[in-house]
Amino acid sequence: MTTLRQVRAEIDTIDDELVALLARRLLLAQQARQFKEPTKTSIQASDRVAAVIARVRERALASGGDPDITQRIYELIIREFTAVQLKEAAQQAGDK
Template sequence: MKKDKVENLEQARAQIDVIDHALIELISARQFYVDQAVRFKRTTHDVQSPERVEDVIKKVRGAAQDQGVDPNLIEHIYREMIHHFIQRELKELRP
């Protein structure tokens, strides 16, 4: 995403609003694929998959570092998101 300097607070807030909308669209797409993935999982361990969680965390921490973003912040956000999606999957697996 291209980053341009802004001239005032209103411009900064407008750009933040655009980014927030894009983030929500991306999270929605991630949720869509999580919902698709649950069809291929048979057990609670398949859903919780601690190895996969740690692999994702490792990747996003690295990407955060590459982008100059605090890896601890990104890890916190991803762990929360992953926890939410796991709970969602578990409901689907065990209605």
């Protein structure tokens, strides 16, 4: 029989994995910015965003998840990581 404590421990383990994955994703987003033009349009990459959202919605459905919740989470992740890229691009432009 599973207890609430066991369920919460498993959730905590997943949270630890998610935090590590988010840190890794941010690092990769920062690396990707180096290949982009230092413009808001280039950094925001709306075609790429649409493709990522479509892909994660499909993955959510295939995994038994909720595609709407998944989309909202990814929109937040993308918005925040894009803000980091824009800030770094502005800082880099200021250094020149």
